[in-house]
Amino acid sequence: MSTDPFPRTPYDQLHGLVYLPRLLDKIRLHAAHRLPEDYISNLGHPEKMDGFCLRFLGIEYQQLVAYVTSGATDEEIWAWTLKEGQIHSKEEILLWNEYMRKYGWRDQASKTLRRRLQEGGYGDRSDIQTFFDFLDLDEGREVLQSRE
Secondary structure, rough: OOOOOOOOOOOOEOOEEEEEHHHHHHHHHHHHOOHHHHHHHHHOOOOHHHHHHHHHHOOHHHHHHHHHOOOOOOHHHHHHHHHHHHOOHHHHHHHHHHHHHHOOOOOOOOOHHHHHHHHHHOOOOOOOOHHHHHHHHOOOOOOOOOOO
């Protein structure tokens, strides 16, 4: 996919947590019927990055969808997740972030990442080692070697 439907990259953070802003964007875009078809099958999927995020937060997908689509801001959603879900230490958030940033690099998702690169016409991009980088590339954003 070469258009950028998401204002935020998977690297963006909400209160130090990567990927959550992207999940919120996906939910909002889906509710507005603007989420690209390619993304719908993974939306809230328990065995994909959305599901990892939901389990880390300790919340259910449908609960999050209901709260996000009620018009809640990111800050309101964050406060809600702290109330309804699991609170994590700084160390747990650090581990979460590093796992997600490296997802697809020498792990169970590596084969899928290679396939997605081939399907997207990026088979020659050996610099793309993670799903976060793949998503940035596929959505037309500059792929940076290092992100804070």
